[in-house]
Amino acid sequence: xxxxxxxxxxxxxxxxxxxxxxxxxxxxxxxxxxxxxxxxxxxxxxxxxxxxxxxxxxxxxxxxxxxxxxxxxxxxxxxxxxxxxxxxxxxxxxxxxxxxxxxxxxxxxxxxxxxxxxxxxxxx
Amino acid sequence: xxxxxxxxxxxxxxxxxxxxxxxxxxxxxxxxxxxxxxxxxxxxxxxxxxxxxxxxxxxxxxxxxxxxxxxxxxxxxxxxxxxxxxxxxxxxxxxxxxxxxxxxxxxxxxxxxxxxxxxxxxxx
Numbered sequence: 001x002x003x004x005x006x007x008x009x010x011x012x013x014x015x016x017x018x019x020x021x022x023x024x025x026x027x028x029x030x031x032x033x034x035x036x037x038x039x040x041x042x043x044x045x046x047x048x049x050x051x052x053x054x055x056x057x058x059x060x061x062x063x064x065x066x067x068x069x070x071x072x073x074x075x076x077x078x079x080x081x082x083x084x085x086x087x088x089x090x091x092x093x094x095x096x097x098x099x100x101x102x103x104x105x106x107x108x109x110x111x112x113x114x115x116x117x118x119x120x121x122x123x124x
Numbered sequence: 125x126x127x128x129x130x131x132x133x134x135x136x137x138x139x140x141x142x143x144x145x146x147x148x149x150x151x152x153x154x155x156x157x158x159x160x161x162x163x164x165x166x167x168x169x170x171x172x173x174x175x176x177x178x179x180x181x182x183x184x185x186x187x188x189x190x191x192x193x194x195x196x197x198x199x200x201x202x203x204x205x206x207x208x209x210x211x212x213x214x215x216x217x218x219x220x221x222x223x224x225x226x227x228x229x230x231x232x233x234x235x236x237x238x239x240x241x242x243x244x245x246x247x248x
Contacts, residue, residue: 001148003168003175004246006130007195025125032227044127048172051127054195067191069239071131071178103156115193122128 005041005050006073008117011063013040013055015114020051023090024075044075064115072110072118080107080123087111098123129165129174130197132241135187137164137179139238144175147214148199168199188239196234196242204231204247211235222247 010016017040020026026042040053077083080098096110107123134140144150144166153174154165164177201207204222220234231247
């Protein structure tokens with residue numbers, strides 16, 4: 001069995017598309033239009049597991065709710081310094097500044113996507 | 125940049141491990157023990173994007189909360205019929221029975237994982 005995708009609901013699809021395609025270099029590989037929403041499938045260069053953005057035509061006024069069962073999505077970067085510059089030019093800030101996590105042997109940091117989902121950045 | 129993993133918090137790690145390794149044939153590829161939790165990284169056969177199960181030592185009594193910003197994780201199966209048999213023998217039930225989704229050209233169904241996260245099953 002294959003792990004195909006992770007679906008998240010987005011309130012402002014333009015903002016989310018910018019976030020995932022410009023900040024994380026993902027590509028839009030498929031769009032499905034349904035009666036009540038449009039589904040956008042984004043892929044990284046490896047193209048294995050995708051992120052599906054669901055843009056419902058009707059969205060809750062104060063946005064979707066973030067529970068605590070779902071934790072985060074994680075992306076690997078070659079250079080945390082370069083990513084930091086990109087993040088800044090994108091007008092975003094770390095919610096948790098980069099630090100070395102000894103147990104994982106990686107430098108990690110956290111940001112939030114436009115819908116408040118936590119995103120982990122990992123530099124091995 | 126590479127889409128590395130999706131993290132979810134689990135209340136009963138044995139139950140969740142059974143669910144993801146036995147029902148979805150994922151493999152435990154890495155474990156990291158921290159002061160307050162253990163992180164279990166599961167991979168499918170392609171091994172690209174992983175699922176990270178976070179087992180905190182202290183968990184909320186009534187379990188983690190499922191928001192609606194996060195939607196689901198999706199797995200691809202070769203045969204929905206075979207999966208249905210496996211699901212039954214596993215003591216689980218569909219929360220949404222298999223149906224053909226014309227717009228996607230796939231048969232899809234939904235179940236829930238032990239923490240209430242929605243899981244989509246897709247047969248192309």
